Amino acid sequence: MGSLVAFFPHLLLATLEGLVTSAVLALTALGLSLVFGVMRIVNVAHGEFFMLGAVLAWAITTTLTGHPALGFAIALVLSPLIVGAIAWIAERLVLRRIEYNPEATIVATIGLLYIIQQLALTFYGPEARPVTPPFNYRIQLPWFGYSGYKLSIIAASALLLLATWFVLTRTRIGLIMRATQYDRETALAFGIPVGRVYGAVFALGAMLAAIAAVLIVPIQQAHYLMGLDPLLLSFIVVIIGGLGSLRGTVIAALLIGVSDGIISVFFSPTLAKIIATLVVAMVLVFRPQGLFGTATK
């Protein structure tokens, strides 16, 4: 009984850390999943939009003087908008011209990945730089104190995911996006400007990654190579959850994030990664459309 009492705070801490990872991962993966779901393309540069979000957050918060919360709030709005605009331009200039051909898109987005990464290296540099959190207070739990900011990441992410769900299922814009996802040609025949929808979805996907990055950068620091991990983890999440499924993405992000937190605390981070990769392999073998995805007809 005594060991169980001693064990609980560790489990709670690991779960909270896992939830923070899940929150950021769910937002990032949702961006990737939306782009694939609606446009049927794999965006290899998705992690770079995440990195760009973090780097821009650093740039904005260091440029602005005053209370850190003000700079952070501005970064939280401005950084995703700039990243969204860049993604929209990339979509218009590159993806549209190759007519969203799946293979060509992979190569093109790999090119985009390197362009964004090298531009970040050139203008931002190789250093990892911190962003001051908007607030610093610890919530005192009976067993330990926990960062109020980390809890606010979980809350903000949950709110954004709910907002995305609302837009997708309850609004006209969401209906247009879903119709485009299910049948591009018929969508055109009913007056849906599919090209514009693609541009908007690509920008929205990048913005979700950028928001996730701005939320996490006070904990993680901005670095020009920081896009790789979120890209790989997002792929893991969308493969498990099912590409294009919002519910699947959120559940898979929770599964990966929380199990990563718990296994990392009690065993080792390497074991957590091994298990995640194993789950992906099992899903690909036994349920290639993902746990919540629908099979391609």
Next chain:
Amino acid sequence: MSVTLTIAGLDCFYGEVQVLHGLELELRKGEVLCLLGRNGAGKTTTLKAIMGLVPARAGSITLGTSELTELPAHEVPRAGIAYVPQGRRLFAELTVAENIEIGLMTRNKGKMVRENVLDLFPVLRERLKQRSGTLSGGEQQMLAMARALCLEPEVLLLDEPTEGLMPSMIAKIRETVTGLRERGVSTILVEQRVDAVLSVADRVAFIENGRNRETVDVTQLRDDPEMVRRYVGVG
């Protein structure tokens, strides 16, 4: 009778393969024009070309004073042309109500049009919240028609609407097309069933190798069954 839609010298390609060769066609106001021809003759491509879903490399498609080949594909339905594709092509994951909503959005039609369309196909009213992919074949065809009629179109394009349906459903579709003609809607109907053509069409265009070989009144076709055998291979 005034002409609603004119196709002149239309060339269309799939990749490098030419499917339509200088196609000529005239649709008059309030008529049902049926396209007859063998599989692969270019009937479906003609409808897709009108909708802008297959680009025209040469020729023109004129609706009133608008040149449709110059419009982006998503502007064509807004000009007043509604399309019921072969195989229905519903948004299967969306509900019946959402499919209808998409039809209404095309030309910003409101609640009144929605009610009229649902009055026309009452079975859909009972299934509004059902996922459209789970409807029966006949109900799916009703929904495809309803979605198109939400545009209150001047021109309706129907691609094999009776394919795989029960006789009662076929009768319902025939009744709908006849009703639309009475309201002045012009229809182009691609149909394989000659009896269906004879019962509903005003004129018939025989499409062969991407060309319109001959357009005749349906009365001529009744008098000369040999004509169908010549172009379609069945009597």
